[in-house]
Amino acid sequence: MLDKKRGIIGPGALALTFLTLLACGPVELSLADSRGTVTCRPGQFSTVTGTDAMRGRVAFVGLPPVELGKDVDWRADPYRNRSWALNLHTLRWMGRLVVDYEANGRREYLDRAVEIARDWVRDNLRGKAGISPWAWAEHPVALRAPALVCLSAHVKDDWLAASLAEHAEMLADAALYKGGHNHGLDQDIALLGIGCRFGEQKWTALALRRMTASAELAIDAQGVLREQAPRYGLYVHQRMRVAMDEIKDCGAGMPAELTRRWRSLEDYIAHATQPDGRLAPIGDSPADLRPKGISPGEDTVKVFTGGYVFGRTAWNDADSAYYSIRFGPGRALHGHEDHLGVTYHARRRDILVEAGFHSYEKTPYQRWTLSPQAHNVPVVVGADFREGTAARLLGETAGRTRQSFRLADEAYGLTRTRSVLVEHGTDLMAVLDAVPPGRQVRPLWHLGPALSATAAGDGRVVLADGRWRASLIQLEMPACRPIGGQSVRSGEISPGYLKRIRVPTVVSPAAGALLTVVVPGAADPEISCSGGNVRVRTPDGMVSFTAGVSTGLF
Structure with a gap:
């Protein structure tokens, strides 16, 4: 059990400070007189069960359970984990008790929820020395407010009204607002909920105005989220659904642009989902995340001008091949240095994979997962990488059975180009990397965890999964000759959180x-190459294409 560690303020001074907050809070509001809407949806609260919360036992972000006990130490951080500490202070696990009380009618659940919330308010006065930095960080504030609103459906005390008013003041503060970001959306949902609860039009109007402007900034017309990770596209899509439900419950008008941006996100998420149902592990996207309730797209190949190419042979077919290609604005927010990178899934196997998302902990490995070396990219030999460099899509040809794309950037202080060709049916993928004369490029290829790899000489690497085989063949261009020297080393990827x-x-x-x-x-x-004309005999037939250093693949 974790011991309670009190701050330096004595009990008398703490009580006086708390009473002062109630008497002189930022806004004087009363829950007893409020007839506003209370939104208390089970899905937005913690996966901690009500039974465990009653015992003071919590488990966050997949880490082992922690016994908080009756008297919670709000400075606890047993795993030195940012996400764990954030979840403690969101009080969503307290909100779960309220939801369970509404379902089972057991008064002790509500009483315990009141104890937890009131203890948090007493022990975490804003500005008090020694409190956790997560207590009043902008995102925990946004995620905690809906749990307190939920509690206010059953508790009308002044301490709760004062705390909700203080949360609203912070949520309305322009200096703390994260517009165009998933945190900003959570802030608007929270402010809208408090505004509706108290009937405070200034808060509901501000939340709606900011929410719409933020969606226009965060989500482009094609549905690409500027946070550069499909996982956050899914999160924002889910949270916008919560926001729209709350707008309806509040009796406010639904902004048309908000609905349009929400719908466009679904297409982005659908195309970023592999045939096996998992999101492509691009940016801070866990490799084990499976979106639910997302409708398939219309096109099998789609270029998103925000920086993605997604292609597949068919929808709703687990045997479909699938690829992704990255370009667009330089790394930002939840993006990685993955520009010009590709992933490939075929024959029900991950063939080319990314390092994926490990955590938000500031460790050497986490920093490595953001780097070019953690992705399937061309690394320029003897040149320094320039972080945050944008990449361009120079050209594309997207037919029903064959697609080709050509990209470029100056991430190493010179122009590097990458051309990608995919042939449906045979599932052949070809990639041509080039740099200016006198320089050299060395592509990295991270293979799926089910595969083994053996350098077989003459420019060939044999990939194996049991009795199944694949090959990776390399030719030096424009000479069109096999080039040896491939090495297979042990690398690492993150298949899920931590x-x-x-x-x-x-x-x-x-x-x-x-x-x-x-x-x-x-x-x-069998492969042959002459004058840039390449022929490959695959198990499903002959494939021919042209490879030109200055023109790409076609």
Whole structure:
């Protein structure tokens, strides 16, 4: 059990300070006189069960349970984990007790919820020395407010009214507002809830106005979220649904643009979902996340000008091949340094993967997952990487059975280009990387965790999963000749939050221009190349294409 550690303020002074807050709070409001709407939705509160919350036992973000006991130490951080500490102060686990009380009618659940909330308010006076930095951080404030609003459906005490008013003042503060960000959306949901509860039009109007402007900033016309991670597209989509339900409950008018942006997000999420149901692990997107209730898109291949290409052979088909390509604005928010990077899923297997999302903890490994070396990108030999560099889509040809794309950036102080060609049916993928004369590029290829890899010589690497085989073949261009020197090293990816597993990583030989061909289903496919004309015999037929250093793949 965690021991309670009190601050330096004595009991008498603390009580006086608390009473002063009630008497001289930022806004004098009364819950007893309020007839406003109370929104108390079970889905927005903690996965901690009511039974565990009654015992003072909580488990956050997949970490082992912690016994908080009856008297909570609000400075507790047993795992030195940012997400755990944030969840403690959101009080969503307290909100779960209120929801369970409404379902089971057991008064002790409500009484315990009141004890927890009142203890938090007493022990975490804003500005008090020694309190947790998470107590009044902007995101916990936004996530805690709905739980307090939920409690206010059954508790009319002045201490709760004063705390809600203080939360509203912070949520309305322009200096603390995170517009165009998922935190800003949570702030608006919270402010709207408090405004509706008290019938305070100034708060509800501000929340609606900011929410619409923030959605226009955060989500482009195609539905791409500027936070650069499909996982946050899913989160914002879910939270916007909560916001729209709350707007209806509040009796306010629904902003049309808010609805449009919400619908456009769904297309982005659908295209970012692999045939096996998992989100592509791009940016801070966990590799084990499976969106629910998202309708399939219309096109099998779509270019999002915000920085993504997503392609598949078919919707609603687990045997479909699938790829992603990154370009667009430089890294920001939840993005990684993955520009020009590709992922590939075919024959029900992850073939080319990203490092994925590990955590928000500031560790060397977490920092590495953000780096170019954690992604399937061309690394320029002997040049320094320039963080935050944008990448351009130079051209595209998207047919029903074949697509090709050409991209470029100056992330190493010179122009590096990457061309990608995908052939549906045979599931062949070809990638051509090039840098200016006199320089060399060395692509990295992180393979799926089910695969093993063996350098077989003559520019070939054999991939295996049991008896199944695939091949990765490399040719130096424009000479059109096989190039050896591939090495297979043990790398790491994150298959889920705080998880790390070993995967094979192919380090390519250095060359001025290098063509990489991935052939699923064949260990030693026949390949020929002359004058830039490439022919590959796959298990499903012959594939021919042209590879030009200055023109790309077609």
